[in-house]
Amino acid sequence: MSVDTSEVRRIAHLSRLAMNDDQARDFAGGLSDIFAFVEQLDGAAIDGVEPMAHPLDAEQRLRPDAVTESDRRETFQAIAPAVEGGLYLVPRVIE
Amino acid sequence: MEWETVIGLEIHAQLNTVSKIFSGAPTAYGAEPNRQACPVDLGMPGVLPVLNKGAVERAVMLGLAINAEITPRSVFARKNYFYPDLPKGYQISQFELPIVGLGHLDIELEDGSIKRIGVTRAHLEEDAGKSLHEGFEAMTGIDLNRAGTPLIEIVSEPELRSAKEAVAYMKKLHSLVRYLDICDGNMQEGSFRCDANVSVRPKDQAEFGTRAELKNLNSFRFVERAINFEVERQIDLIEGGGSVVQETRLYDPDRDETRSMRSKEEANDYRYFPDPDLLPLVVDSAFIETVREKLPELPDAKRARFVEQYGLSDYDAGVLTATREMGDFYEAVAAGCDAPKLAANWVMGEFSAALNRSEVELGEAPVNAEGLAGLIARIQDETISGKIAKEVFEAMWNGEGDADVVIEAKGLKQITDTGAIDTIIDEVMANNPQQLEQYRSGKDKLFGFFVGQVMKATQGKANPAQVNERLKAKLDS
Numbered sequence: 001m002s003v004d005t006s007e008v009r010r011i012a013h014l015s016r017l018a019m020n021d022d023q024a025r026d027f028a029g030g031l032s033d034i035f036a037f038v039e040q041l042d043g044a045a046i047d048g049v050e051p052m053a054h055p056l057d058a059e060q061r062l063r064p065d066a067v068t069e070s071d072r073r074e075t076f077q078a079i080a081p082a083v084e085g086g087l088y089l090v091p092r093v094i095e
Numbered sequence: 096m097e098w099e100t101v102i103g104l105e106i107h108a109q110l111n112t113v114s115k116i117f118s119g120a121p122t123a124y125g126a127e128p129n130r131q132a133c134p135v136d137l138g139m140p141g142v143l144p145v146l147n148k149g150a151v152e153r154a155v156m157l158g159l160a161i162n163a164e165i166t167p168r169s170v171f172a173r174k175n176y177f178y179p180d181l182p183k184g185y186q187i188s189q190f191e192l193p194i195v196g197l198g199h200l201d202i203e204l205e206d207g208s209i210k211r212i213g214v215t216r217a218h219l220e221e222d223a224g225k226s227l228h229e230g231f232e233a234m235t236g237i238d239l240n241r242a243g244t245p246l247i248e249i250v251s252e253p254e255l256r257s258a259k260e261a262v263a264y265m266k267k268l269h270s271l272v273r274y275l276d277i278c279d280g281n282m283q284e285g286s287f288r289c290d291a292n293v294s295v296r297p298k299d300q301a302e303f304g305t306r307a308e309l310k311n312l313n314s315f316r317f318v319e320r321a322i323n324f325e326v327e328r329q330i331d332l333i334e335g336g337g338s339v340v341q342e343t344r345l346y347d348p349d350r351d352e353t354r355s356m357r358s359k360e361e362a363n364d365y366r367y368f369p370d371p372d373l374l375p376l377v378v379d380s381a382f383i384e385t386v387r388e389k390l391p392e393l394p395d396a397k398r399a400r401f402v403e404q405y406g407l408s409d410y411d412a413g414v415l416t417a418t419r420e421m422g423d424f425y426e427a428v429a430a431g432c433d434a435p436k437l438a439a440n441w442v443m444g445e446f447s448a449a450l451n452r453s454e455v456e457l458g459e460a461p462v463n464a465e466g467l468a469g470l471i472a473r474i475q476d477e478t479i480s481g482k483i484a485k486e487v488f489e490a491m492w493n494g495e496g497d498a499d500v501v502i503e504a505k506g507l508k509q510i511t512d513t514g515a516i517d518t519i520i521d522e523v524m525a526n527n528p529q530q531l532e533q534y535r536s537g538k539d540k541l542f543g544f545f546v547g548q549v550m551k552a553t554q555g556k557a558n559p560a561q562v563n564e565r566l567k568a569k570l571d572s
Binding site: 011014015016053054056058059060061062063064065066067068069071072073076077082084085086087088089090091092093094 | 114119120127131134146147148150151168170226227231233235236364366369371373375376377
């Protein structure tokens, strides 16, 4: 499987990454090489092997439903670029 | 051409845990902005999610209640998109392996028949924060208190065929999550939200038409209106030679219309992948059994029991079990007065009417179950008639005391003394010689006139059965 520059551009847009034509070409080549490398796994015998969702053979631990965090809004908002009335301000977004 | 509507609903129910799904921050509604957003909810670098057991239990509870398969190993995935109220740049959700698999819910149609609606799946995920667009110059305010609140998204099969069916399904599910006590069901506060996938197709066509996804359906009424509008729009579009575009549309209740929000083509490419921060969620049979033991009696079972135990009609039992609170209230009234059918009539009649009139919730009603039972007991033991009881109820609702206090204070006790009733009948007969003569010469209809006169003379306090009996005896003698 190989990717072309239009595919690279689409993914870059979804990921909000800016790139010029040279970079798009570079990434298309680089990503295609990575896919080719990973595709070697297609040759592995995997009959009867369960797919894994995580490299560690462990299960999710659960925490009891209890409040353990206290309000530290002032600390967190000290590094925010803009705050008003307790809200974080961002450039206007309208759907 | 005849068209068929095809609807599938995606319902988001906030689970009523005290803490968030992946952090120990509180979930209470209505706090000051960002007072309940901890580093995990803010998407700070280096933090890790830890799954809340309470959220898993509630999801399993829902799964059991809709007879669904509980996935033994479900997996959390990242749904990637950019929006300021989602600071991580992804929502932790479930994609390929949701915790709840295929189940079903039975809804009652208008003609009383039952239709089984498939529930494709239900998965756990985190809620996003809130964006406030009003009141800032060229800026949007972000409140992340809601970020990380546990949600279960319940996805129906595209088996609903009208707006009414969609509403019936939504109401049934709303009632169910309230019964299970896994969600407070508050639609104004956004605890229970609905998106609808709507398409139309020619009646005899097997394939589905292109669908539009309707958002912002925050009440049962809006769901019905938005779907009806959308169905009309799609039919007009196709019949006018156009075609439906797959897109997200926002319902505007003020204008009663839907309008395009964004084209799905690109925006919907969420690039899901398993979240490396979370391990597979294992739900074994021991866990499921522990949850099963906590299941309350569910609406359909309660309804059947009401018919069986209290001798109610299926319809009445359905009304009284529509919500868990109403069912509990009815049972408390029935137990307190030992007259289950009369109790049903009162709860569904005067009491519900008063609730609607005063726009108060059941729990805040000025007359409680004990009070209503006390009133019904007085009808039952013939202290007052059913008609007078309405007057007493009115006074109780206005805070004038319990049934006995009101009856005493207003002198509403029913006249059951035969001697007293006889005296009044004699007076009525003496005052209306003309009618008496007509009656005795065969005009039977005038019996009602005499009953009316006696009731009027006693201000409705005479026992109606006794009046009938004594009047008959005297007139016909």
